[in-house]
Every structure is written in structure tokens, then in C-alpha cells.
Amino acid sequence: MANKKKSIIPTIILTVICILWLYPILLILLNSLKVESAITTSGVFSFPTAETWNGISNFIASVTQMDFLKSFWYSLVISVMSVVLILICCSMSAWYIVRVNGKLSKAFYYLCVFSMVVPFQMVMFTLAKTADTLKLNNPYNICIIYLGFGAGLAVFMFTGFVKGIPMEIEEAALIDGCSPFKVYTQVLIPILKPTIISTAILELMWVWNDYLLPTLVLDIKKYRTIPMAVQYFRGSFGHVQMGPMMASIMIDIIPIIIVYLVCQKYIIEGVVAGAVKG
Amino acid sequence: MVGKTIKKWWPLFVLPTFAAFVIGFLWPFLWGIYLSFCKFTTVQDVTFVGFSNYSKILIDKTFSHSFWLTVAFAFVSSILINVCAFAIALALTKGYKGTNAFRTVFFMPNLIGGIVLGYIWQTLLNGLLSMWGQPLLALSARNGFIGMLILLMWQQIGYMMIIYVAGLNNVSPDLIEAAKIDGATSRQILFKIKIPMIMPSVTICTFLTLTNGFKMFDQNLSLTGGDPGKQSQLLALNIYDTFYARSGPQWKGIGQAKAVVFFILVVAIALVQLKATSSKEVQQ
Known part of the structure; x- marks a missing residue:
């Protein structure tokens, strides 16, 4: 910009704020490398020294005690299956809602918008019971519940986008003899691609970090997603082992940060797109 | 066709x-x-009791406490988050060096789940409090409340900032240029042009922060767990607690009735807020 000199001071101020912003995570990282006795309430700020250095043994303890790989697998299965299902089903429904535009499809659209505002506590008890009755209480079927509860946001975002697509392209494809399903896969999906990415990111952020829904629906003794495992770890033992606890937090954060740094552009664009549609 | x-x-x-x-x-x-109109412990033994669950809510002191605590929390957190996010967004649209890196850092906490966030801040805040000789989070409702505010700000400022940055980038430079030629000060440009032009972003950000503040559960559960003695319990946690942590045949029905009240509150606030801020939006 025109005044280069002036911009040094704000850059320094912003850098300081950024370091403060990252500090909580750095603090956990430092403590996850210390021995148990060095992680006391008042001793959390001390750097690990030669005596208090514990290497990665906290991480090993936490991975084995928490059964981390299993939790990671469940979290991955649930998130990926749910998000894929949401994207396919909701983009189809949104297309139908916009193009058919009858009373029923409008009613369904408004119900979806309404469901976004309703707090989860309103349905948690009855939803868990419904899931038990319909045998949706395992990590492979729970995606149907996520489709139902996540449909609101996805249908809302997709309809907002489909409204802006001119109908002529689809008409031309239909006249040329494409079946509606083929029009959806060959014409609509390529046009929808940016919205699909944005919606995928918003839904993924929600499902991956969701704690209460899987806790109530799944059997905690058999299946634990990562947030459930962290909470279980903290709550189940009489005396909490702080070292492995810190390590388990780091294990939860590290994959998220890696994915974030790789897909940063899409994540931020996804958030903006979600907000503009909202 | x-x-x-x-x-x-x-x-x-x-x-x-x-x-x-x-x-x-x-x-x-x-x-x-x-x-919510029934008395039940499992779904098999449901008896209809009319409005008695709702009248029992009124007597439950923990509910009215968490009700007002949640209202206060949602409004205070919404204001603080929006002001901070807007200030950072303004700074990040001035073209300073390193803007992209700052944006990356500020947004990051948003991707971490509520449970884990709670434990991160519990460690940090309890460390600070014990250093200053203050009661820990689980022992002081006031510290717990402030702790939750700090946590939610850390989590959500980045998200709202991204939305504000997008809004500010959409304000046409011609408009600002024209105002400058007419002799507008930078304060006037901010209040008379930038803020009115980004009212749609303000609407969506207040909506998101308010509803997130009202619905906050995970962070509350892991940071304070409602301690001391349910004093730092927000509504969502209070309802959960009524459902799953209390024994006795009447509590599940009361919990469900509380959930209905909570739902009506959130919908009402969301509608009022959307109406109030979207009426201030300028037509472009």
C-alpha cells in the first residue's frame, strides 16, 4: 500500500495477538510432553526441563488407554458416510423443491429451515429412543440420523444455489432424451460443485466435532467417537492422569490442524458461502 | 417443463x-x-398430566437461574464477539503484511470441538487463576462465566471475522473514493459507509452468535460442568442434567417441558433479531 512505513506497527500488533491466540494450544503441547508430577494447576506454565521431560510416552499412554485408533475409525466412518449421504440426498431434494415448487415441496423447505433453529435438547430424548427402535444406534447406521438432522442446512444452501441456475440447460438435456436422473448427475452436479464443497465443509465440521448426538445414540461402551473418547477419558477414571489427558487433546487437534492447513482455501470459502446464503 | x-x-x-x-x-x-405434557421414565409408562410439568418448572430454582444466566451469556458474548471480530476484520482489510497468515490463525480455533476446547481453557484458566490466588473455575460461578465468555470468543471471533472480511471486501472502492473526495473523515467513512453497507453481514453474524450462545452445551459441560452447584449451568446443560442426572419419576417430563420452553425462547429471539437487524440493511 501507499504508506509502507505506517503498516509495520499494525503488523507487529497483529503478530502479538496471533501469538496470544495460539498460546492455549502451545500450552497444551508443552504440558503433553511433561511428566505427570510437573502438570499441576499452578505448574502448567513452566517449560519442560531435563527432569520433567517425558518425550512421547504420554502420547503412547493416551493412544492405548483411549483406544484412539478405534475412535478415529468410528469418527471417520460416521463423518464421511453422513456427509456423503447428506450431499447426495439433499442436493437432489433441493433441485426437486426448486423446480417442482408445489405446496408440498415448499412446506418441506420451510420445515428444513425451521429445523436449523431448533435446539438439539428439544429432540434429544425422543431421537435417541427412535434411533434405538429403528436400530440406527451403531456407527454405520447413524448417518441416517445425521441426514435427518443435517438436512436443514444442506437443503437450505442447495436451494439457494439452484434458484440461480437457468432452467434452459436442464430443459435442453431433457429434450435430448436424458432421464431426470442423468440430468442430475451429468448437468446439475458439475454446476453445483462449489456449493457441494462448501456444504461438505460446514457439515463435516459439525459431524466430526459433535458430542451429544453420538453420546446419546451410540452405546458408549462399544463405540466412541473422538469427542466422546476425550470426555470419557476425563470422566471415567477416579484420578485423571493429566499427562495422557493433554496428549489426548493434542491427538484430537493435530489431524484437524493438518486438514485445515491443506484445505484452508476451501474451508474459508465454504464459511463465506454459507453465511451469504444464510 | x-x-x-x-x-x-x-x-x-x-x-x-x-x-x-x-x-x-x-x-x-x-x-x-x-x-412435555406427560409423566414418564421410559417411553412405555407414559401418563398424560397436562400442564403440570410446566408449572413445576416455575418452582425449579435451577431453571430460572440458568435461564437468566443463558440470556445474559448469549447477549454479552454476541456483542463482544461481533465487536472484536469486526475490529480484526477492519484491520485485516487494510492490506497490511501477513494478512493471510493472521486470518489463518484467527480462524483455527473454530475447527476444534467444544469438548476439547473446554479442557484446553480449563488448563490455561485454572493455571492463571491459581497464580493470581483466585478461586478456580469449578469453585466460582463468576470465574466460570467469564471463562466461558473467553472460550467462546476465542472459538468464534475467527468465524465472524471471515464473514465481516467478505462483507468489507464487497464494499465498492468507488464509494469510499467518492466520500474521500467529498472530504469525509475516516471515522465518517466507517460509520456512514462501511457499517451500513455491511449490515447483511451484521445480521448473519448476530444471528449466529446469539443462537450459538443460547445453544452452547459442549463447552459448558467440559469447562465448568455447571459447577459450583449448578451455578454456571446454561440452559442446554440444565436440560441435559434434568433428563439424565436426576433420579425420580417426574424429572424426564420436566426436562422435556424445559426443552420446549428453551426451543420457544431460541426461536423467538432469532425471529426478533432477524427482523430488527435486517430492517437496517440498505438496498444496493
Whole structure:
């Protein structure tokens, strides 16, 4: 910009704020490398020294005690299956809602918008019971519940986008003899691609970090997603082992940060797109 | 024409989503409203009791406490988050060096789940409090409240900042240029041009922060767990606690009734807020 000199001071101020912003995570990282006795309430700020250095043994303890790989697998299965299902089903429904535009499809659209505002506590008890009755209480079927509860946001975002697509392209494809399903896969999906990415990111952020829904629906003794495992770890033992606890937090954060740094552009664009549609 | 052709394809296009929507939302929602008028411990022994659950809420002191605590929390957090996010967004749209890196850092906490966030801040805040000789989070409702505020700010400022940055980047430079030529000060440009022009972003950000503040659960559970003695319990946690942590046949019905009240509160606030801020939006 025109005044280069002036911009040094704000850059320094912003850098300081950024370091403060990252500090909580750095603090956990430092403590996850210390021995148990060095992680006391008042001793959390001390750097690990030669005596208090514990290497990665906290991480090993936490991975084995928490059964981390299993939790990671469940979290991955649930998130990926749910998000894929949401994207396919909701983009189809949104297309139908916009193009058919009858009373029923409008009613369904408004119900979806309404469901976004309703707090989860309103349905948690009855939803868990419904899931038990319909045998949706395992990590492979729970995606149907996520489709139902996540449909609101996805249908809302997709309809907002489909409204802006001119109908002529689809008409031309239909006249040329494409079946509606083929029009959806060959014409609509390529046009929808940016919205699909944005919606995928918003839904993924929600499902991956969701704690209460899987806790109530799944059997905690058999299946634990990562947030459930962290909470279980903290709550189940009489005396909490702080070292492995810190390590388990780091294990939860590290994959998220890696994915974030790789897909940063899409994540931020996804958030903006979600907000503009909202 | 497209509509007519695909209309009969509803079993493929709409039915799966609608069926899941009924299972995952609509049926539990309606059933939940019905159960709020009933006394039950399991779904097998339901007896209809009319409004008695609702009248029992009024006597429950923990509910009114968490009700007002939640209202205060949602409004205070919403204001603080929006002001900070807007200030950072302004700084990040001035073209300073390193803007992209700052944006990356500020947004990051948003991706971390609420449970883990709570434990991170519990460690940090308890360390600070014990250093200053103050009561720890679990022992002081005031510290717990401030702790939750700090946590939520750390989590959400980045998200709202991204939305504000996008809004500010959409303000036409010609408009600002014209104002400058007419002799507007930078303060006037901010209040008379930038802020009115980004009112849509303000609407969505206040909406998100308010509803997130009202619905906050995970962070509350892991940071304070409602301690001391349910004093730092927000509504969502209070309802959860009524459902699953209290024994006695009457509590589940009361919990469901509380959930209905909570739902009405959130919807009412969301509607009022959307109406209030969107009326201030300028037509472009």
C-alpha cells in the first residue's frame, strides 16, 4: 500500500495477538510432553526441563488407554458416510423443491429451515429412543440420523444455489432424451460443485466435532467417537492422569490442524458461502 | 417443463431425505412436544398430566437461574464477539503484511470441538487463576462465566471475522473514493459507509452468535460442568442434567417441558433479531 512505513506497527500488533491466540494450544503441547508430577494447576506454565521431560510416552499412554485408533475409525466412518449421504440426498431434494415448487415441496423447505433453529435438547430424548427402535444406534447406521438432522442446512444452501441456475440447460438435456436422473448427475452436479464443497465443509465440521448426538445414540461402551473418547477419558477414571489427558487433546487437534492447513482455501470459502446464503 | 418431468420422480429425489428428516427431526420433535405434557421414565409408562410439568418448572430454582444466566451469556458474548471480530476484520482489510497468515490463525480455533476446547481453557484458566490466588473455575460461578465468555470468543471471533472480511471486501472502492473526495473523515467513512453497507453481514453474524450462545452445551459441560452447584449451568446443560442426572419419576417430563420452553425462547429471539437487524440493511 501507499504508506509502507505506517503498516509495520499494525503488523507487529497483529503478530502479538496471533501469538496470544495460539498460546492455549502451545500450552497444551508443552504440558503433553511433561511428566505427570510437573502438570499441576499452578505448574502448567513452566517449560519442560531435563527432569520433567517425558518425550512421547504420554502420547503412547493416551493412544492405548483411549483406544484412539478405534475412535478415529468410528469418527471417520460416521463423518464421511453422513456427509456423503447428506450431499447426495439433499442436493437432489433441493433441485426437486426448486423446480417442482408445489405446496408440498415448499412446506418441506420451510420445515428444513425451521429445523436449523431448533435446539438439539428439544429432540434429544425422543431421537435417541427412535434411533434405538429403528436400530440406527451403531456407527454405520447413524448417518441416517445425521441426514435427518443435517438436512436443514444442506437443503437450505442447495436451494439457494439452484434458484440461480437457468432452467434452459436442464430443459435442453431433457429434450435430448436424458432421464431426470442423468440430468442430475451429468448437468446439475458439475454446476453445483462449489456449493457441494462448501456444504461438505460446514457439515463435516459439525459431524466430526459433535458430542451429544453420538453420546446419546451410540452405546458408549462399544463405540466412541473422538469427542466422546476425550470426555470419557476425563470422566471415567477416579484420578485423571493429566499427562495422557493433554496428549489426548493434542491427538484430537493435530489431524484437524493438518486438514485445515491443506484445505484452508476451501474451508474459508465454504464459511463465506454459507453465511451469504444464510 | 423441468418441474413437470421430474415431478413423478419424487421417490428418488425427495423421499430419502424426507424419510430421514422425519426420523431424525420431525417425529422426535412432535413426540417431544407431546411428552412435555406427560409423566414418564421410559417411553412405555407414559401418563398424560397436562400442564403440570410446566408449572413445576416455575418452582425449579435451577431453571430460572440458568435461564437468566443463558440470556445474559448469549447477549454479552454476541456483542463482544461481533465487536472484536469486526475490529480484526477492519484491520485485516487494510492490506497490511501477513494478512493471510493472521486470518489463518484467527480462524483455527473454530475447527476444534467444544469438548476439547473446554479442557484446553480449563488448563490455561485454572493455571492463571491459581497464580493470581483466585478461586478456580469449578469453585466460582463468576470465574466460570467469564471463562466461558473467553472460550467462546476465542472459538468464534475467527468465524465472524471471515464473514465481516467478505462483507468489507464487497464494499465498492468507488464509494469510499467518492466520500474521500467529498472530504469525509475516516471515522465518517466507517460509520456512514462501511457499517451500513455491511449490515447483511451484521445480521448473519448476530444471528449466529446469539443462537450459538443460547445453544452452547459442549463447552459448558467440559469447562465448568455447571459447577459450583449448578451455578454456571446454561440452559442446554440444565436440560441435559434434568433428563439424565436426576433420579425420580417426574424429572424426564420436566426436562422435556424445559426443552420446549428453551426451543420457544431460541426461536423467538432469532425471529426478533432477524427482523430488527435486517430492517437496517440498505438496498444496493
